[in-house]
Amino acid sequence: PQLADQKTLARQIYEAYLKNFNMNKAKARTILTGKTCTPPFVIHDMETLQLAEQTLVAKMVGSAGALKDREAEVRIFHCCQCTSVETVTELTEFAKSVPGFSSLDLNDQVTLLKYGVYEALFAMLASSMNKDGLLVAYGSGFITREFLKSLRRPFSDMMEPKFQFAMKFNGLELDDSDLSLFVAAIICCGDRPGLVNVAHIEGMQESIVQVLQLHLLANHPDDSFLFPKLLQKLADLRQLVTEHAQLVQEIKKTEDTSLHPLLQEIYRDMY
């Protein structure tokens, strides 16, 4: 009976993942490996960026083109924020579908999302990356790593650590069913600062982590160390988010850019 419960939990989490996220690894890999009819539009310099803005991401580049006269770095930063807000919204819906999450104390739900969404976002972002770049605009565009690196500082420091993480993370060759459980384990984490009902959340986390371990053994029988390797990735993601939050604070202080109110809430008093 316990095994049946664990399989049900794994299935529920995977279904919630497929339902709530617009992009997933299977879709991204199909595009990145050239198996689609129309390849993504490649953004590799200022000219191709402008072309992409006129077509692919017109909706994202500010209402009535409010940002059209701003420098490229600011426009790209704005697009990153829009994508982050969308993913946070998707992650919230996903979290609500994880069995037990919605019955938690509302303050604890807020805390789990505040601390978990960026770790989950960067784990999932790896699916849309290869060593040369990143899928954008729902997979209709591909922005090169070199172009992102060529932006002026501090904006050029934004994505490179995510690429470095993604290349190692993608080496683990997880599929969407593994990722769904990994993302659920990130969100339902018992050691976030300020949690009220720690024991309850630790219990939820234990169930999910146990299911993840069993699922990895069945889905990757040739890699018996995959589970401990993934646990290490949890620590790496925490570090990645800490550094990202510091960079965003620096950008907010030194650059004339706005930060979406939802992202402000998440970053405020984070670490």
Place this chain on the structure above:
Amino acid sequence: LQEKHKILHKLLQNGNTPDEV
């Protein structure tokens, strides 16, 4: 905590899409 995270709180309760940046 909910006071300081009004948008997250709103998302949790009704799933409204946040306003544009």
